[in-house]
Amino acid sequence: MRVLMITESFNSLSQRLHVELRERGHEVSVELDINNDVTMQAVELFQPDIVLAPFLKRRLPGELTGRYICLIVHPGPEGDRGPAALDHAILDQRETWGVTVLQATADYDAGPVWASATFSMRKARKSSLYLNEVASAAAQAVLEAIDRIARGERPRLLDASKLDAGWRGPVPNGVRAIDWCRDDTRTILRKIASADGMPGCPAELCGRSLRLFNAREAEPVVGASAGTLIARSGEAVAVATRDGAVWIGHLIDDESPHPFKLPAIPALGEQTAALPVATVASPHGFQEIAYMEHGKIGILTFSFYNGAMGTSACKRLLAAYQAALQRDTGVLMLCGSTDHWSNGLDLNAIEAAASPADESLANISAMDDLSEAIIRTTDRLTISAVGGNAGAGGVFLARAADEVWLRSSVILNPHYKDMGNLYGSEYWTYLLPLHAGAENTARIGATRLPVGAAEALRLGLANRLFDASAGTFNAIAIEAAVAMAAHSDLPQRIASKQQRRALDEAEKPLDAYRQEELSHMRRNFYGFDTSYHIARSNFVRKRRKARTPSVLAAHRRSYVATASGGKQP
CATH class of the missing domain: 3.40.50.170 (Formyl transferase, N-terminal domain)
Incomplete structure (x- = not known):
């Protein structure tokens, strides 16, 4: 139809x-x-x-x-x-x-x-x-x-x-607003969860009217007054409640020069400087990265809010990846969250930076460092277990691994062009021809449409699909990785990988791909064409589009082609 x-x-x-x-x-x-x-x-x-x-x-x-x-x-x-x-x-x-x-x-x-x-x-x-x-x-x-x-x-x-209770309109602010002295921890977490995505949960914090997102339970501090900051961890702050504490990962200050979602620490600034620090690796910290082992399988899990991987996130994940390489495993699996595996650059953080161009370059360089580390891992097999959606650089970060395993309902957006014709990096010019072939590389590069898991498998963006729920995917993927590690052909697969990587490096060094990609990216960031900066600002500030992009509106492509004598727009 x-x-x-x-x-x-x-x-x-x-x-x-x-x-x-x-x-x-x-x-x-x-x-x-x-x-x-x-x-x-x-x-x-x-x-x-x-x-x-x-x-x-x-x-x-x-x-x-x-x-x-x-x-x-x-x-x-x-x-x-x-x-x-x-x-x-x-x-x-x-x-x-x-x-x-x-x-x-x-x-x-x-x-x-x-x-x-x-x-x-x-x-x-x-x-x-x-x-x-x-x-x-x-x-x-x-x-x-x-x-x-x-x-x-x-x-x-x-x-x-x-018919339930008839028409129910938007949740009034008075119903959802947090009362730190009256609401218990469970109520606060439920209120914030109900508003996550948008519009955010209204609350007074540090004398400011804010909207809160990305909350989880924290370790309480005895004697702390409800509604006061008690600790920091990574870029999150802990707030005392009347019966415990909650971590707040992100917030919006509508009165600030940057009225969009930002991590709590940079958004609150000096008001957090003197807080005691709970390390992100501690049981009571705001943990986004964790490592575990299952036999000869190393499992590196990460969960960044909305899949945004800023400079700091990339550096922390790279450090965790390098630590995992010190372990005696035959397979290393990267598991993102079941909401978002990765969506690449943290555009909100870039928009709020003193120099968005400089932060863009720092962010893409940190993404490249992570991709390069995965590509250069030749002493074991690597797997990207993609149980959540991925977009832009996140798709190619996943493809840096030897195998990409997808949950069957995952949606990929393997393109950058909608963000002001951003060229992209993460070694995609090396990885796509290697795994997808020339024809599919051209096909992927020519479209800006979302790709389902089945199509991703056909295109070479993935190697295997699992029909699993959000709650079961990681466990099923780990079980399959255990079988891979136990297979008798594992040593031969690793040897073949080492040989291929050496041949590829001799033909064209990875650094050459990186510098070519970054030369395009620098023009996006610093050149006379400001399309990327305009598109990023519009995206971050949720400005509505004035027209439908032609890649989505197939009916308008046909109309323009007819009106222009058969020429494509």
């Missing part, structure tokens, strides 16, 4: 559905929800069979819903209505939740039901649930709805008895 996706932004859910639909042979085009005239023009150009709205903040125009089957993806079970469904579910401590695909009508979230799916609620932040359980349930329900439409079936009316 021809499916036109109308969405506020091409977010993680939209990308997941885009991949799932294309994988099943549907023709998909995307139009960002800019205004009704633009939407109707897109419909006229594409002539869809179905209109799909996975993420909207306003009603579709009546002239559209009256002419086409328009499917609304609501992140709540049948009967739930309102724009903050998942926020309320977390605050209400629901044990199960769901996704409903409804036909658009004049009433929000009250149209006939085409399909629905349910899931168990993990104790997790909203963004994690949205990336995993909501996305999987939405994919299941959307595909079921489209199959039903293809068979000529009709939707069923929403059961009035299932």
Whole structure:
């Protein structure tokens, strides 16, 4: 079928559905929800069979819903209505939740039901649930709805008895705001989890009105007053509660010159300087990196918020990687979080830097150092176990390993061009031809669309897929790595790897690839073309796009080609 996706932004859910639909042979085009005239023009150009709205903040125009089957993806079970469904579910401590695909009508979230799916609620932040359980349930329900439409079936009316508590609007600040003296630790963690991603949990801290993100329980300090800072670890701060303490990893200060998410320490500045330090490796620290062994398998796990790997994160992970190489193992596995494996540069930190150009270069150089260390590891096999989404430099950082193992629902964005035609580094000009071949390298370089796990396997971006949940993927991958380490061919595989690396180095040194890539990157960072800096600022500050990129809007590419006498835009 021809499916036109109308969405506020091409977010993680939209990308997941885009991949799932294309994988099943549907023709998909995307139009960002800019205004009704633009939407109707897109419909006229594409002539869809179905209109799909996975993420909207306003009603579709009546002239559209009256002419086409328009499917609304609501992140709540049948009967739930309102724009903050998942926020309320977390605050209400629901044990199960769901996704409903409804036909658009004049009433929000009250149209006939085409399909629905349910899931168990993990104790997790909203963004994690949205990336995993909501996305999987939405994919299941959307595909079921489209199959039903293809068979000529009709939707069923929403059961009035299932209407929950009627319409529930956004969570009021007064409901979610933290009261350090009254709220216990569990309540505070739940409030922050319900607002993670956006809008953030309102709280007063250090005499400032802030929005908090990325929280976890911390070790309490006896006698500390609730709402006061008690420790620091990495770039996080610990805050005393009335019955314990919580780590705050990130925050937004809307009154600062940088009103976007930043790590707590740089955002709070001098107010954290005298705090006692809990090392990130200690049981009570804000641990983002850990190492363990399973027989002859070394397992290096890392979890950076939203997959952003700034200069500091890259250096800390490199140090941990180098320490892991001192251990007597035959296989070294890198496991990211099940939300994001890595999304490359920390654009927020770069935007807030005194010199964004200098910080960009420092960040990409630190990413390159990490990639190089992985590529040059020749005394054992390396595996990137990618259980969460990856983008830009994160995809090529994973590909630096000998094998890339993907969870089947993972989405990759193996491109940099959307960030102001950024060229990219991490030795991609060496790694892609090596693992994907010349034809697939050209194909990957020519597109800016998300890639699903099955397509990644076909392209050479991955070596193996695992049909696993977010909670089981790492365990399944470790079990497979144990079998790899125990196989009799391991010594021969390592020897072959050493020989290939030596031949590749003799043909063209790794440093040559790096310097060529960085020469392009320096032009992105310091050249007269400021596209990268503009794109980064717009991304970080959540500015809406004025038009839909042509790579997403296939209908507009065809229109431009026709209008220009067959020339491509």
